[in-house]
Amino acid sequence: MNDRPGLRERKKAKTRAAIRKATYRLAAEEGWDAATTDRIAAEADVSPSTVVRYFPVREDIVLTDENDELLEARLRARPAGEEPLESLRAVVLEAVGTALGEEPAETRLRARLMVEIPSVRARFTETTAVTGRRLAHAVADRTGRDPDDLEVRIFTAAVLGALREATLYWAEQGTAGDLLPLLHRTVDTLRTGLTAPPAHP
Known part of the structure; x- marks a missing residue:
């Protein structure tokens, strides 16, 4: 039971890292305008709502x-x-x-x-x-x-x-x-x- 919060936090950290990596890749290769929420979500293999939930402000x-x-x-x-x-x-x-x-x-x-x-x-x-x-x-x-x-x-x-x-x-x-x-x-x-x-x- 004590391991469950740790696992949950690790999953959150992994998701945040995936979103960041996708954003940096898009911005580096195609420019900031290409790093839309939808494109970031597709690259990170998450939903657009997940991107917004983790980062309500895209610049963050x-x-x-x-x-x-x-x-x-x-x-x-x-x-x-x-x-x-x-x-x-x-x-x-x-x-x-x-x-x-x-x-x-x-x-x-x-x-x-x-x-x-x-x-x-x-x-x-x-x-x-x-x-x-x-x-x-x-x-x-x-x-x-x-x-x-x-x-x-x-x-x-x-x-x-x-x-x-x-x-x-x-x-x-x-x-x-x-x-x-x-x-x-x-x-x-x-x-x-x-x-x-x-x-x-």
Whole structure:
């Protein structure tokens, strides 16, 4: 009896993975417009209603990875006293590195779609905000603040927004090179800010 929920969850995960794989394949080979709900369903060997049930928003198929809970847990597990910026750097870049290592083609395609398809880019902005609100709770707990404190919200949104912008920059450059150094550079920029060039006499 205890095995039944586990089996059910495994079946759900398998279905989600099939839908994702079909969507990426269609988008890569024929473009985003070809990745309709009906085409995705046929490719994944499921019904269109199943696709909609698992992903009510089509763009979420290529954007949502269900990692928010894991990110929050890893953020809470960072060493006590570590600066919040370094904590966020560690957990977010670890997640990105894992994605690049396990699904390099899908990660690059996702970034390209975010640049080329307005609806995907808009949804990416929305999902980043949702992730930020969740991580703000962990940041607040680690800094002894309330999650709704303006400073907590600004800080978390700024970090994730900057990392999102760096990802878009990477995609605009054709996803050439390694994304991780760009993300480290982004966090470093948040830390140091910008300085004006020296004035010429």
